[in-house]
Amino acid sequence: MxxxxxxxxxxxxxxxxxxxxxxxxxxxxxxxxxxxxxxxxxxxxxxxxxxxxxxxxxxxxxxxxxxxxxxxxxxxxxxxxxxxxxxxxxxxxxxxxxxxxxxxxxxxxxxxxxxxxxxxxxxxxxxxxxxxxxxxxxxxxxxxxxxxxxxxxxxxxxxxxxPPFEITTPAGGQSLSRSGDLQLSWTNPGSDDLMRLLVRGDCDDGSSVAESIELGADDGAETIPASAYDDDIATGSAECHLRLLLRRINQxxxxxxxxxxxxxxxxxxxxxxxxxxx
Structure with a gap:
């Protein structure tokens, strides 16, 4: 039973x-x-x-x-x-x-x-x-x-x-100098979700970049100093091909x-x- x-x-x-x-x-x-x-x-x-x-x-x-x-x-x-x-x-x-x-x-x-x-x-x-x-x-x-x-x-x-969004700056294929800040912007801001930027890529001096950067509020724009991702670059004169991967994350x-x-x-x-x- x-x-x-x-x-x-x-x-x-x-x-x-x-x-x-x-x-x-x-x-x-x-x-x-x-x-x-x-x-x-x-x-x-x-x-x-x-x-x-x-x-x-x-x-x-x-x-x-x-x-x-x-x-x-x-x-x-x-x-x-x-x-x-x-x-x-x-x-x-x-x-x-x-x-x-x-x-x-x-x-x-x-x-x-x-x-x-x-x-x-x-x-x-x-x-x-x-x-x-x-x-x-x-x-x-x-x-x-x-x-x-x-x-x-x-x-x-x-x-x-x-919610979905699109990156507005920088443009794909753009050349940006590490002597200045990276200006990142995106559409459809205002969520309560976490924003995270992953920077990945390879440089002509053999070094690689792999950084994860927690952004502030989802307000559609963020200024990223080069120091947030250039520590992985072995030589200051290197040129790198980087992917900027922006994620909006709901917990x-x-x-x-x-x-x-x-x-x-x-x-x-x-x-x-x-x-x-x-």
Whole structure:
């Protein structure tokens, strides 16, 4: 009789919304050491959105990846109930290796980038689960759900994409001297989201630039001193080809069932390539 009751309870949870069953699935010993690094990227409405889940044991960037065994699955979707996720194969993440036709790998300075989303993983051997959404509603939530066979799953985490924007200055292909400040501006300001600038590139003296700069309020303009990114350049006379990657980041909700915590970021991003001169 107890087995029948347990089976009925599980079936009921799969049919109801996650909120009704969240406490039954979360906070188990198996998930106590997992840190969830969840992100969704958009390059604009004309290209697919990329949803990624990087599950780590230990809670740091150097931790080993969490192993999924047997019937364990990482599920992802947008604007769909948990019943839809469990019931359909459309919500199951493919591994990165199975997405090579759409998301290719590029190794650079100890990092892995996935073009065309400029996505970075800090260990080559870490497995991230990813799915592309060709048609997406930027006003609807993206969901990630860790399903395990024996009721120790981690329920929904979610986020939404922030408002779109375009970079207005500098212009792509422009040559800019490091003797002056970099004037950065973008459209559609005024959100409450975090703005972050990533500066990446290579120089003709063999050095590379890889800097992340936290900007102030989303007011549409920022002055970036050359000192914020030129420490990586070995010689002052070097010329560099740099990519300025601007991200607007919405902080969503990572389910508390991940014992080491986590994050779920909705990232709208644009970039321009410039030539940096002495």
């Amino acid at each position: 107890e087995e029948k009751v347990a089976g009925l309870a599980l079936a009921t949870c799969l049919l109801l919304s996650l909120a009704a069953c969240d406490g039954d699935f979360d906070d188990t010993e198996e998930n106590a050491e997992i840190y969830a690094r969840l992100k969704v990227f958009s390059n604009g409405d004309q290209s697919p959105a990329l949803l990624m889940a990087d599950l780590r044991e230990g809670g740091t960037d150097t931790a080993s990846r969490a192993e999924l065994d047997g019937g364990d699955r990482v599920l992802g979707s947008q604007g769909r109930s948990i019943g839809d996720l469990i019931g359909g194969d459309g919500g199951v993440f493919d591994t990165v290796g199975q997405l090579t036709e759409s998301v290719s790998e590029l190794e650079l300075e100890g990092r892995v980038f996935f073009r065309p989303y400029q996505v970075e993983l800090t260990n080559y051997d870490r497995v991230a689960y990813a799915r592309l959404f060709d048609d997406f509603d930027r006003n609807a939530r993206f969901y990630v759900y860790l399903w395990r066979d024996e009721r120790d799953s981690v329920g929904d985490s979610w986020t939404t994409l922030p 969503g909700y990572a389910n508390t069932g991940y014992g080491r915590g986590g994050l779920f970021e909705g990232i709208e991003q644009r970039w321009v390539d410039i030539r940096s001169t002495p």
